[in-house]
Amino acid sequence: MEETVDLARIEKAVREILIAVGEDPDRDGLQQTPARVARAYAELFAGLRVDPGQVLSTTFEANHEELVLVRDIDVTSLCEHHLLPFRGSAHIGYIPGPDGRITGLSKLARLVEVFARRPQVQERLTSQIADLLMSRLAPRGVVVVLECEHMCMAMRGIQKSGAKTITSAVRGTFQRDAKSRAEAMSLIIR
Numbered sequence: 001m002e003e004t005v006d007l008a009r010i011e012k013a014v015r016e017i018l019i020a021v022g023e024d025p026d027r028d029g030l031q032q033t034p035a036r037v038a039r040a041y042a043e044l045f046a047g048l049r050v051d052p053g054q055v056l057s058t059t060f061e062a063n064h065e066e067l068v069l070v071r072d073i074d075v076t077s078l079c080e081h082h083l084l085p086f087r088g089s090a091h092i093g094y095i096p097g098p099d100g101r102i103t104g105l106s107k108l109a110r111l112v113e114v115f116a117r118r119p120q121v122q123e124r125l126t127s128q129i130a131d132l133l134m135s136r137l138a139p140r141g142v143v144v145v146l147e148c149e150h151m152c153m154a155m156r157g158i159q160k161s162g163a164k165t166i167t168s169a170v171r172g173t174f175q176r177d178a179k180s181r182a183e184a185m186s187l188i189i190r
């Protein structure tokens with residue numbers, strides 16, 4: 001895992017892109033742009049340098065063997081095909097396992113951030129969240145639903161703004177038991 005982002009290299013590349021599209025990278029408004037874009041990319045791809053497992057290192061005991069659901073978590077990521085944003089909401093639910101371990105609610109949102117700040121496809125982002133929760137919390141089940149609009153479909157190409165892509169990843173009891181899956185989905189899908 002690279003420890004730091006090579007800012008100088010991004011700067012050089014962005015300057016090249018500006019020239020390639022017919023701009024003058026030395027004109028007043030663009031002089032600082034390569035450096036700004038480099039810093040922006042360092043931020044937008046910061047998740048590549050974070051171990052997502054660490055996010056779930058704090059867990060608590062609780063006598064709650066029923067659904068915990070955090071919905072409407074803001075999610076913004078960059079599609080790995082065009083490096084354009086896709087954004088929307090993540091809904092994450094789980095049923096704690098027999099040993100009753102739960103995690104802090106904010107950690108679910110932190111987990112979304114770590115995986116979203118990488119070049120992504122929405123399907124993988126969805127399943128990475130579900131799989132990490134399964135492996136770290138050993139819950140009875142996990143359900144993750146993402147609803148996002150992709151700028152690569154809105155700003156360019158087919159140019160259909162407003163289209164929402166919904167992806168889900170269900171694990172454990174939600175996969176086996178249609179009733180508990182339907183219950184979770186009824187709370188998620190409005």
Ligand SMILES: Nc1nc2c(ncn2[C@@H]2O[C@H](COP(=O)(O)OP(=O)(O)OP(=O)(O)O)[C@@H](O)[C@H]2O)c(=O)[nH]1
Nearest residue numbers: 079080081082120121122123150152153156157158
């Ligand atoms: N499955 C999936 N596809 C995505 C995601 N983000 C972007 N895409 C799609 O990736 C595909 C890339 O297709 P290509 O034909 O290689 O690229 P393109 O010529 O730019 O495609 P168009 O967008 O159709 O113009 C497009 O259909 C995008 O809509 C994602 O998160 N998941």
Ligand SMILES: [Zn+2]
Nearest residue numbers: 079081082152
């Ligand atoms: Zn795309």
